[in-house]
Amino acid sequence: MLLYHDPRAPNPRRVRIFLAEKGVAYDTIEVSIAASEHQKPEFRKKNPLALLPVLELEDGRVLRESMAICRYLEEVHPEPNLLGVDAWERAQIEQWNRHAELELLLPIAQVFRNTNAFWNGRIKQAPEFGEIMREQVCSRFDWLETELARRPYLAGPRFTVADITAVCAIDFGKVSNLRIKAETHPHLAAWHARVYERPSIKA
Ligand SMILES: N[C@@H](CCC(=O)N[C@@H](CS)C(=O)NCC(=O)O)C(=O)O
Numbered sequence: 001m002l003l004y005h006d007p008r009a010p011n012p013r014r015v016r017i018f019l020a021e022k023g024v025a026y027d028t029i030e031v032s033i034a035a036s037e038h039q040k041p042e043f044r045k046k047n048p049l050a051l052l053p054v055l056e057l058e059d060g061r062v063l064r065e066s067m068a069i070c071r072y073l074e075e076v077h078p079e080p081n082l083l084g085v086d087a088w089e090r091a092q093i094e095q096w097n098r099h100a101e102l103e104l105l106l107p108i109a110q111v112f113r114n115t116n117a118f119w120n121g122r123i124k125q126a127p128e129f130g131e132i133m134r135e136q137v138c139s140r141f142d143w144l145e146t147e148l149a150r151r152p153y154l155a156g157p158r159f160t161v162a163d164i165t166a167v168c169a170i171d172f173g174k175v176s177n178l179r180i181k182a183e184t185h186p187h188l189a190a191w192h193a194r195v196y197e198r199p200s201i202k203a
Contacts, residue, residue: 082160
């Protein structure tokens with residue numbers, strides 16, 4: 001398997017952590033977003049949307065969208081389970097993973113895209129919208145603080161894909177000065193430290 005990724009981008013990191021948890025060997029090709037390599041016709045043959053990650057199988061078939069890739073990997077490498085073992089747990093994990101995508105990763109990415117000089121001249125920016133998204137992220141950190149006071153991981157008692165999405169989102173916030181602090185968010189910070197005990201986090 002071959003993963004097209006950018007080491008600095010959050011969505012490819014989700015897949016790398018997922019693969020590390022599964023213990024699956026794979027090769028990588030770095031596609032630099034900063035150098036606009038993802039816009040080149042060669043990469044667009046893999047993903048016309050010019051987005052990372054893309055997973056290419058041995059037979060040349062390609063998969064894009066982080067969760068589609070994770071679902072495929074879970075089917076072909078069922079252990080350790082990261083997407084749920086029964087109807088209730090699968091639904092819980094889906095719910096929390098969607099929360100992590102829509103309530104954390106999306107607004108955090110919007111802060112970056114609309115306020116950071118990296119995107120100057122690359123996309124149209126709306127800094128005011130970026131600042132509105134910043135407020136939303138801060139309120140979501142407060143909300144997660146209350147949730148994680150009740151259980152060790154996002155979707156329940158064990159580590160799942162929802163934690164992978166959330167940690168990649170939160171870490172990506174740092175570039176926009178969105179940080180969780182132990183003084184204001186002790187349970188969220190403790191969860192983050194717990195996730196960082198896992199070797200897969202270095203992937
Ligand atoms: N929903 C997609 C999102 C993919 C995505 O937005 N990837 C970012 C990197 S984290 C990207 O390639 N951005 C390049 C750009 O916006 O030009 C997924 O999870 O795969």
